[in-house]
Amino acid sequence: DGGITQSPKYLFRKEGQNVTLSCEQNLNHDAMYWYRQDPGQGLRLIYYSQIVNDFQKGDIAEGYSVSREKKESFPLTVTSAQKNPTAFYLCASSNWGRGSNQPQHFGDGTRLSIL
Amino acid sequence: AQTVTQSQPEMSVQEAETVTLSCTYDTSESDYYLFWYKQPPSRQMILVIRQEAYKQQNATENRFSVNFQKAAKSFSLKISDSQLGDAAMYFCAYGDYGGATNKLIFGTGTLLAVQP
Numbered sequence: 001d002g003g004i005t006q007s008p009k010y011l012f013r014k015e016g017q018n019v020t021l022s023c024e025q026n027l028n029h030d031a032m033y034w035y036r037q038d039p040g041q042g043l044r045l046i047y048y049s050q051i052v053n054d055f056q057k058g059d060i061a062e063g064y065s066v067s068r069e070k071k072e073s074f075p076l077t078v079t080s081a082q083k084n085p086t087a088f089y090l091c092a093s094s095n096w097g098r099g100s101n102q103p104q105h106f107g108d109g110t111r112l113s114i115l
Numbered sequence: 116a117q118t119v120t121q122s123q124p125e126m127s128v129q130e131a132e133t134v135t136l137s138c139t140y141d142t143s144e145s146d147y148y149l150f151w152y153k154q155p156p157s158r159q160m161i162l163v164i165r166q167e168a169y170k171q172q173n174a175t176e177n178r179f180s181v182n183f184q185k186a187a188k189s190f191s192l193k194i195s196d197s198q199l200g201d202a203a204m205y206f207c208a209y210g211d212y213g214g215a216t217n218k219l220i221f222g223t224g225t226l227l228a229v230q231p
Contacts, residue, residue, distance in 0.1 A: 016200065048218065096217050103165060104217065105221060108157070109158045
C-alpha cells in the first residue's frame with residue numbers, strides 16, 4: 001500500500017546532540033513537508049520541498065535542517081541550535097503544481113523528547 | 116498573511132446527534148482551498164473534506180458536510196449522526212490556489228468528544 005513512513009516513532013535527544021527524523025513516501029509525490037505540532041497549537045511548517053535537491057524554509061526553520069536527495073525521502077535534522085525541540089513532528093507529501101492545491105497526506109509522526 | 120482561527124477549543128456531542136465545528140480565515144486572495152483534517156488519538160492526520168473557493172456548492176463526504184460562506188470567510192464542518200469513532204482533534208486549514216507552493220496554514224484545532 002502507498003503511504004508515508006516516519007521513523008522512529010519515539011526519539012530522545014541529549015543536550016548538544018543532533019538527531020535525524022526519517023520520512024519516506026512511496027506515493028510518487030513531488031512535494032514533501034515537515035510540520036511541528038505543540039499542545040494547543042496547530043501544525044507549523046518547518047521546511048518544504050517541491051522537487052529533488054531543492055527545499056524552502058517554512059515559518060519555524062531555525063534550528064532545523066533538511067535534505068532532499070531522492071524524491072521519496074525527506075529527512076529532518078533537529079540540531080543542537082533548536083533549544084526547545086520537544087514536540088510531535090509530522091511529515092507530509094502531495095502532488096504539486098500551479099493552479100491547484102493537492103491534499104497533503106501525512107505520516108504517523110515522531111515524538112521527540114529531551115533527556 | 117493568511118490566518119485560520121478555530122474559536123472552539125473543545126466540543127462535545129451525543130452519539131447519533133449532529134455537531135458543527137467553526138472555522139474562520141483571513142485572506143486577500145479570491146481563489147484558494149479549504150480543508151478539514153481529523154487527528155484521532157493515533158495522531159495520524161486524515162483528510163476529511165476539501166472545498167475549492169471558486170465553487171459555490173458546499174462539499175459533502177458521507178456524514179461530513181461544510182457550510183462555506185466566502186463573503187464572511189467562514190468554513191464550518193457539520194458532522195451528522197455522530198459516531199464514537201468521530202472523536203478526535205479537528206483542524207481547519209487554508210491553502211493557496213495558483214501559488215508557488217502547496218503550503219497549508221492550520222488553525223489551532225477543536226477537540227471533539229463523542230458521548231455514548
